[in-house]
Amino acid sequence: MQQTMRWFGPQDSTTLLDIKQAGATGIVTALHQIPVGEIWNIEDIKERQQIIKEAGLEWTVVESLPVHEEIKRATGNYLQYIENYKISIKNLSDCGIKIITYNFMPILDWVRTNHNFINEDGSKALLYNQDAFTYFDVYLLKRPNAEHDYSETEKKNALKFGNQLSEEEKALLFKNVLLGLPGSKVNFTAQKILSLLDDYADIDNVKLRENLIYFLTQVAPVASEYGAKLAIHPDDPPFSVLGLPRIVSTEDDLKAIFEAVPFSLNGLCYCTGSLGANPDNNLERIIDDYGDRIHFLHLRNTFRESETVFRESEHLKGDTKIEIIVEKLLLLMNKTKVSLPMRPDHGFLHAVDETKESYPGYSLTGRLKGLAELRGLEMGIAYKLNQSLR
Incomplete structure (x- = not known):
């Protein structure tokens, strides 16, 4: 190779x-x-x-x-x-x-929900947590009709996850999910992502x-x-x-x-x-x-x-x-x-x-x-x- x-x-x-x-x-x-x-x-x-x-x-x-x-x-x-x-x-x-x-x-x-998951040796890794993402989608981004894409159990688990987060942790989750394209350090805003999503309706x-x-x-x-x-x-x-x-x-x-x-x-x-x-x-x-x-x-x-x-x-x-x-x-x-x-x-x-x-x-x-x-x-x-x- x-x-x-x-x-x-x-x-x-x-x-x-x-x-x-x-x-x-x-x-x-x-x-x-x-x-x-x-x-x-x-x-x-x-x-x-x-x-x-x-x-x-x-x-x-x-x-x-x-x-x-x-x-x-x-x-x-x-x-x-x-x-x-x-x-x-x-x-x-x-x-x-x-x-x-x-x-x-x-x-x-x-898409990842955590860019700094701490491994046993102290190094950090990327992680995707569906509960975290569901919380972001339904309760932070508040994508129109997002709640219909998840079961009641999934939304309940997401809300439980989100209720444990501080305001700073919620902001970090929002930033992590909407990190821009590779090669760019520009994050999408909520307004921008919702507008782009409308284009794919x-x-x-x-x-x-x-x-x-x-x-x-x-x-x-x-x-x-x-x-x-x-x-x-x-x-x-x-x-x-x-x-x-x-x-x-x-x-x-x-x-x-x-x-x-x-x-x-x-x-x-x-x-x-x-x-x-x-x-x-x-x-x-x-x-x-x-x-x-x-x-x-x-x-x-x-x-x-x-x-x-x-x-x-x-x-x-x-x-x-x-x-x-x-x-x-x-x-x-x-x-x-x-x-x-x-x-x-x-x-x-x-x-x-x-x-x-x-x-x-x-x-x-x-x-x-x-x-x-x-x-x-x-x-x-x-x-x-x-x-x-x-």
Whole structure:
């Protein structure tokens, strides 16, 4: 596997030197300064590429080339935004960057209710608590008709959870849930999120999937022409939040997307954390069924404390048997002769990084630890496989 790390750009507190010294050779990044929907021009791409090259690294994967909300809703200026997307694919490909990650999650890229869950060793992790989220949705945000999305028991449990919070803790919960897009430290306001939710009032799973498939039928031929690969990131978490549709959460979702647009370049960012948070997903079977569609790897792990709570766990310890996943991926790469780029997704916040400003899950030491563990695991499994083939 190609070892990579995510870098949010020149403003990132984690430097390219930090990443190089961690042992990664590839950089996963995006031009976050360009407004969503606008064209990524060659000059901007090459400028970022040069910064990375001068640090002795290579920009190997785009994460993400964001999809405008009007494309997701198929409204407004969406046709022009699709044309812009095509040009950005071409420009990235012309610069030699061929793997493009994106997602089709409405409004929010990811959701957690606690960004600082304290582990036994004092490190901190991301956590999702459904009671906390329900309390936020019904009693803090007060989304219209939100109460109809939950059972009486769920609302009772949520209210019990919320009644134990101080005003400061309620404000922190509100901030955590509505954290802005990755690469941005801007939080959504209640008014803004409610306005955005109104835009999706008439869009269900069926309509959102139709819009995704239309988008892919338009951009996949361009990607094919220029040798690019598209890797959709699964929904995080892999179930509906705020009443929004979810269409990349299950194995059936993947099947529908890949069958509708049967280009092998129409592929997957195989995120073991997002897919693994849904216990009904069989991560091994996804590799077996869609190995030729996997273009990028996010390796992380989660642990379900209960039916309503899951949290990030150590990369090698969690509900997902990561050693089995890595072995299957190595066998896949041996078969396809393609070395897939991998990054250690998320990581704990360790004491050494407490005073450094970083995005939740993206402090240096936690990801460095994950990268080291995954590299060691890969080396051991590769040795075992080579021995068995002799």
